[in-house]
Amino acid sequence: ETGVTQTPRHLVMGMTNKKSLKCEQHLGHNAMYWYKQSAKKPLELMFVYNFKEQTENNSVPSRFSPECPNSSHLFLHLHTLQPEDSALYLCASSQWSGSWNEQFFGPGTRLTVL
Amino acid sequence: TQLLEQSPQFLSIQEGENLTVYCNSSSVFSSLQWYRQEPGEGPVLLVTVVTGGEVKKLKRLTFQFGDARKDSSLHITAAQPGDTGLYLCAGGYNQGGKLIFGQGTELSVKP
Secondary structure, eight states: OOSEEEEOSEEEEOTTOEEEEEEEEOSOOSEEEEEEEOTTSOOEEEEEEETTEEEEEOSOOTTEEEEEEETTEEEEEEESOOGGGOEEEEEEEEOOOSSOOOOEEOOOEEEEEO | OOOOEEEOSEEEEETTOOEEEEEEOSSOOSEEEEEEEOTTSOOEEEEEEOSTTOEEEETTEEEEEOTTSSEEEEEESSOOGGGOEEEEEEEEOTTSSOEEEOOOEEEEEEO
């Protein structure tokens, strides 16, 4: 595997389900990110992990719970979601550095909440 | 609030035409990235510019960073249907890896 991988690619869940999204980066980076992409909206940064420590939580509802066990893996645990949470969830990684900030994205998980 | 304004939001052109996409902000960035995203996929990094006034070329794509490092443009010459996609600009700051994304420009190139 190369780059950033995400599983599953598609997920349909009911509002009472619990599911998890997985992201793995094979680039040797030390920072990982979760973004939400909804139609006609800019990418919304949800969480940032730098060296496995969460450094940012952009007022994300508690029904989204991130986990970063090591620098290569990132999870997003989902429970009691709402239909408006349906979106493309993107994971990205980067080398946390002073100025270049280049991020590399996975293909995303298309989430539909019924 | 840190904002990046992209324009236009939508662009539909014929194959062979030229186009320019703009990315503007009131903030100064240490770096500016351009990404291209196809439906159902994640954004793919096209280029990074870091110096005010910098111009980079990638085949038919020309990227420019404004002198004051607050704005950028992407110019495509002789667009092709394969250029169709969502183009995103993103600005980075010195305080770490966080990026601020514009809302994107959806480009459609018809044969």
